[in-house]
Amino acid sequence: MVTRERVEAVLERVRPFMQADGGDIQLLDVVANCARIRLTGTCVGCPSAHMTLHLGVESALRDEMPDFETLHIN
């Protein structure tokens, strides 16, 4: 089951690092088995960071919830 709480719990593992570097990772919504997040901070403009976080967060969500499908970044 993909729930907002479970997605938040996964994001919470990396959030302190993001915040410590002047950024954040916000959960916008969870619809069906997909989630939408927004990244803020210095690293947002960096294409490498964008890819790393997109793939990394998505695979961490799938590890936690095998039925998780897609992560969208706004």
Place this chain on the structure above:
Amino acid sequence: MTPNLPISRDTVVVGRSAKMRAVFDFLRVISGSESTVLITGESGTGKEVIATLIHQASQRKHRPFVAVSCALFSETLIESELFGHERGAFTGAVKDRPGRFEMADGGTIFLDDIDDVPLGMQVKLLRVLQNRTVERLGGTRTVPVNVRVLAGTKRDLKQMVAEGKFREDLYYRLNVLPLTLPPLRERREDIPVLMEAFLERFFRSRGEQPPEIAPVVTQAFLRYDWPGNVRELENACERIAQMCTCGTVRIGCVAASILFRAGARAPEAIAPATPSAHPPATISLDDRLRELEANLISWALKASNGNKSKAAELLQVKRSTLGDRIKHCGLGLGHPASASGDAAA
């Protein structure tokens, strides 16, 4: 930091931790030695780097250094690889070929992954180490080799001996000067130093100034467990050097797999051992030498089936001297004579 060891910018063997200082002190003590060193350490802790250093600090530094991983070959291949073969020894042996031992003549051979040498091969290796001669596969000539032997293992050989997977006599032959490399997670205080050294190297190799590192990146690296040890840290730094686009190492440069596993760790679990929290590491030369002496004497006693006169001969000391030394290093009386018949000739 290590005045007597040839450490250049590119051989990053750094560490201020007590454990690494103990390693460096040990290296300095044995730098003039010709004895076999057994280097134990998890994958990625730098066994080959240390082996290279030992070679470079030795009298043999101008002679070849040959490193060979014993895990790479099957039982038959390893014999030909180490000892060489003559033309026609087997299908495909179209010409004479010297083995690694002959190639290392006058220098040092590093036998990495010694724990992967099959039992059948171990006895052959033991013979070579004892007689310092090799016979090529399919050959009849005995070739003398003057080689210093270093061995590397990621497993506990003593444990393997107890399980019957490693020959005891070979173990004693190899374990003359034991050196253990600590995993990175047991010397976390070295992580920032290593990180800076690696990043500086990778950025400089691209002709760029070493970047500034955001403190949170160091935090994340400190919290991560580094199962691949220094090699994994080196790769993480190379990745950062390749991917960083803004000139500052920030959290977005760090691989997500590291971030998530570091984040799963409770912050209080990090507690990097600060140098001030520990007394400076000391190393007792007397204790180390006693340990070494005990090792050699046990080996000789085993090899001579407990016969002390024979053991004294093997060690090139008087019979009476051996008795004193046995007392000195606390081996005590009634040392069990080796029950196995695999004594050395």
